Each structure stands twice: as C-alpha cells, then as structure tokens.
Amino acid sequence: MRLTLTTWNINSVRLRIDLVAKFLKAQRPDILCLQETKCPDDAFPLKRFKRLGYEHIALNGQKGYHGVAVISKLPFVTTDIRTFCDIIDSRHISVSVKTDENAPPLVLHNFYVPAGGDIPDPAVNPKFKHKLSFLDEMKACEPLHPSGDQRHILVGDLNVAPHEHDVWSHKQLLKVVSHTPVECEKLLAVLRAGNWVDVARERIPLDQKVYTWWSYRAADWTVGDRGRRLDHIWVSEALKDRVVDFKVLRDARSWERPSDHVPVTMTMEL
Template structure:
C-alpha cells in the first residue's frame, strides 16, 4: 500500500483549523502529525477532523503551550506518551498502526523538542539547558533505538537545523539557538543512536539548501529566503528503501495567517 504522512508545526490548531482543513482536502495524507497545537485535549477540534475523514486522533495537549497530536485515517493499535526531563509539558506522543495484515506494526513517534530560548548558554538560560537535556534523553531512550525489521518513524519539530545548508547562513547562525554546534551534535547523536535515516538528506544532497521554517520577524519571508530546516522525518533502516517521495510545501508559508512552519510530507510503499 502507498502510505503518506505529513508533519506540521501548526502554531495553534484552533487558530489555524481552516488552513489545516484546506491542506487535508487538497493533499489527503493518511496521517497528519501536528506540533504546537496549544490546545487542551478537551478543546481539540476533533469533530472537524472526523468530518474530513480522519476518525482516529491521539492527543497530548495543554492550554496555550506546546502540544502534539496524531490525526489518522488508519486505526491505532496503541498509543503512548513519554515525558522527558521530568516535565509534563506535552512534547511527545506515539502510536502504532497496522498497515498490512502480514506486516509488523508501524510505530510512529511525534515530537516537539524545546525551542531553547534566545541565549545559547545553559548556565545563563534554563530553556537552553532544558533543550540540551531533552536531546540527551532522546539519545538514551531505548524505544527510540529501532533494530532489525522494526518499522519505525520519528517526526516533528525537532527545533535543530543540524547541517550547514539547513540554514540560510551557516556562519551567521553558529551562535544562534537551533544551529549552535552543541545542538547540532546532540541531534545527530540522537539520529546515530537509533540508526535513523533522515529522509530529507537521504533524498536531497547536503550541498543543497532546505528550509521548513521562516521567522515571523521578517516582513516578507521570501526576501532573502532566510529559513531553517527545523522539521524532520526520520525512518528506521527497515523503511529506508520504502520511501518513494518527499515534499516540503513552501507555498503554505504565504497562506493567510500562516504558521511559521510548513507541512513536510513523506510517501512510502509499505
């Protein structure tokens, strides 16, 4: 079967539900993973998603901040929520899906990694210290170490642009949170510990620029194209050869009242 999954930091699902509906009507992914839903579970617009054909919804939300959700056409076999750094701050949810009778389940992790504030010094900035600790815990987390024929996917706003051409200016952003060497090293260590395949960089050479986020601070995001690749899709080795397509919907950044992130989509033959 062809399986399509999208990850999108929506920056308030209730504020941007019309944009999400527009995207789902046009693209129809099997699964949509959202971050920064900024919505308690009992206020999530589940009925709207169900009317769009997405009957299965897994939530880990809170009022006004953070929050992750998985919206799916495919039923869930199980759901799970993990906490990191002893904080109950709605940054992870996982679901398992049965995509074929003879296949092992597909396990999907959806993350919203802490942004880390503005000062790249863990002693001066508790938010940056939290981010580094969160990445360390991800690296050490046994469920994030798929092996053998395990069919795992890890997606989300990981809030790190780890490679030189994942940012508009490597030199100018080396001391800017999201592209400091310590963050890049820690995110790449998470990837290496789980033997994850970074789908974007598997399909697009490291020499090419890729962005998924453009700051609201720019009056016109297209001028200078000063983006960063903060949103990621990783797959386990067992799924590497199954990937058939990868897309970043840059145009979504120009929609009315957009998120500062855009949808990122992978297609696989399972």
Template sequence: MRFTLSTWNINSVRLRIDLVAKFLKVQQPDVLCLQETKCPDDAFPLKQFRRLGYEHIALNGQKGYHGVAVISKLPFASTEIRSFCDNLDSRHISVSFAAESTKAPLLLHNFYVPAGGDVPDPELNPKFAHKLSFLDEIRECAPLHPQGDQRHILVGDLNVAPHEHDVWSHKQLLKVVSHTPIECEKLLAAQQHGNWIDVARDRIPLDQKVYTWWSYRAADWTVGNRGRRLDHIWVSPALRGSVQDFSILRDARSWERPSDHVPVTTVLEL
C-alpha cells in the same frame, strides 16, 4: 499499500484550523502529525477533522503551550505518551498501526522538541539547558532505537537545523539557537545512535539548501529566503527502501495568517 505522512508545527490548531482543513482537502495524507497545537485535549477541534474523514485522533495537549496530535484516516493499534526531563510538558505522542501478519507493526513517534530560548548558554538560560537535556534523553531512550525489521518513523519539530545548508547562513547562525554546534551534535548523535535515516537528507544532497521554517520577525519572509530546516522525518533502516517521495509545501508560508513552519510530507510503499 501507499502511505502518505505529513508533519506540521501549526502554532495553534484552533487559530489555524481552516489552514489545516485546506491542506487536508488538497493533499489528503493518510496521517498528519501536528506540533504546538496549544490546545487542551477537551478543546481540540475533533468535529472538524472527523468531517474531513480523519476519524482517528491521538492527543497530548496543553493549554496555551506545546501540544502534539496525530490525525489519521487509519485506526490506531495503540497510543503512548512519554515525558522527558521529568517534565510534564506535552511534547511527545506515539501511535502504532497494525500490519499484515508477515510484517512488523508501524510505529510512529511525534515530537515537539523545546525551542531553547534566545541565549545559547545553558548556564545562563534554563530553556537552553532543558533543550540540551531533552536531546540527550531522546538519544538514550531505548524505544527510540529501532532494531532489525522494526518499522518505525519519528517526525516533528525537532527545533534544530543540524547541517550547514539547513540554514540560510551557516556562519551567521553558529551562535543562534537551533544551529549552535552543541545542538547540532546532540541531534545528530540521537539520529545516529538510533540508526535513524533522515529522509530529507537521504534524498536531497547535503550541499543543497532545504528549509521548513521562516521567522515571523521578517516583514517579508521571501526576501533573502532566510529559512531553517527545523521539521524532520526520520525512518528506521527497515523502511529506508519504502520511501517513495518527500516534499515541503513552501507555499503554505504565504497563506493568510500562516504558521512560521510549513508542512513536510513523505510517501512510503508499505
């Protein structure tokens, strides 16, 4: 079975529903994970997605802030929401898909990690302290440690660009939130502790630049190409050999009224 999965921080699903529809019509992923939907569950644009053939939708929404959703052509076997840092912000949802009797179910986690504010000092900035604690809890969360033949995927806006060439200038961004050493260390510790495979960096050498986000602060985002790789797809070891393709839809950053993130997609043969 060919399985196509995309993840996208949409920065308001209602504001950008036409962009999502455009993406789905052309790309036709089996599953789309959205972050920063900024929409309570009862206001989510369900009808638009269902008209596009996405009948199965799992939501963890919040008015005006945060929010994650899984949009699927395939039915869910189960859904679950987890809270982190004793905080009820809508930052996680997981779904599972039934599998053939000879295979383990497919479990998918969708995350929106806190951005962390502008000051990279947990003593001065509670938002940054929250982000670091959130990353620590991901590392220690037992259900995020797939074992043996468990087929797990973790995606989302993890709000950290962990490697030198995940940012446009390693030297200039060492003291900028999303690429500080402590954030990079904590995200990589979570990845390594869970034995996750970072699909992008499993397929693209570490010495090559890879970005999924470009700031709104630049009048022209293409000038200087000052991007960061904040959006991730990780798979458990049991799925490493199943990954057939990986792509970043860079052109989406130039669409009308775009998100500052672009869709990231992987294809697996399950």
C-alpha cells in the same frame, strides 16, 4: 500499500483549523502529525477532523503551550506518551498502526523538542539547558532505538537545523539557537543512536538548501529566503528503501495568517 504522512508545526490548531482543513482537502495524507497545537485535549476540534475523514486521533495537549497530535485515517493499535526531563509539557506522543497482516506494526513518534530560548548558554538560560537535556534523553531512550525489521518513524519539530545548508547562513547562525554546534551534535547523536535515516537528507544532497521554517520577524519571508530546516522525518533502516517521495510545501508560508512552519510530507510504499 501506499502511505503518506505529513508533519506540521501548526502554531495553534484552533487558530489555524481552516488552514489545516485546506491542506487536508488538497493533499489527503493518511496521517497528519501536528506540533504546537496549544490546545487542551477537551477543546481539540475533533469533529472538524472527523468530518474531513480522519476518524482516529491521538492527543497530548495542554492549554496555551506545546501540544502534539496524530490525526489518521488508519486505526491505532496502541498509543503512548512519554515525558522527558521530568517535566510534563506535552512534547511527545506515539502510536502504532497495522498496515499489513504479515508485517510488524508501524510505530510513529511525534515530537516537539524545546526551542531553547535566545541565549545559547545553559549556565544562564534554563530553556537552553532544558533543550540540551531533552536531546540527551532522546538519545538514551530505548524505544527510539529500532532494530532489525522494526518499522519505526520519528517526526516533528525538532527545533535544530543540524547541517550547514539547513540554514540560510551557516556562518551567521553558528551562535544562534537551533544551529549552534552543541545542538547540532546532540541531534545527530540521537539520529546515530537509533540508526535512523534522515529522509530529507537521504533524498536531497547535503550541499542543497532545505528549509521548513521562516521567522515571523521578516516582513516578507521570501526576501532573502532566510529559512531553517527545523522539521524532520526520520525512518528506521527497515523503511529506508520504502520511501518514494518527500516534499516541503513552501507555498503554505504565504497562506493567510500562516504558521511560521510549513507541512513536510513523506510517501512510502509498504
């Protein structure tokens, strides 16, 4: 079975539902994970997704902020929501799907990690302190430690660009939130604790630039190409050799009224 999965911080699903529909009609992934839906569950555009052929939808939303969703052609066996830092703010949802009667379920975690504000000092910036604590709790979270033949995937806007060439200028961004050494180390600690495989960096050498986000502050995002790789797809060791393709749809950043993030897609042979 071939399975295609996309993660995308959509920055308001209702505002950009036409862009999502455009993407789904063109790319037809089996599963779409959204972050920053900014939409309470009872206002989510369910009918539009179902008309597009996506019958199975798991939601963890809230009005105006955050929010994550999994939109799928495949039915869910289970769904679950976890809270971190004792704050109920719609930053996680997980589902499991059955892809093969002879294999364990495929477990998918969809995250929106706190952005962390502008000042990289937890002593004076509560948002940055929250982000560091959130990453620490992810590291300690037992369900994020797949082992053996467990087929797990972790995706989302993790709001950290952990490697030198995940940002347009390593030197200039060392003191900028999303690429500070403490954030990078904490995210990589989550990766190591769960023995995860970072699909992008498994397939694209570390000395090559990869970005998934470009700031709205730039009048033209293509000038200087000042991006960061904030959106991630990780797989457990059991799935490492099943990945056959990985793509970042850079062109989506130039769509009309776009998100500042673009879709990131992985294809597996299961």
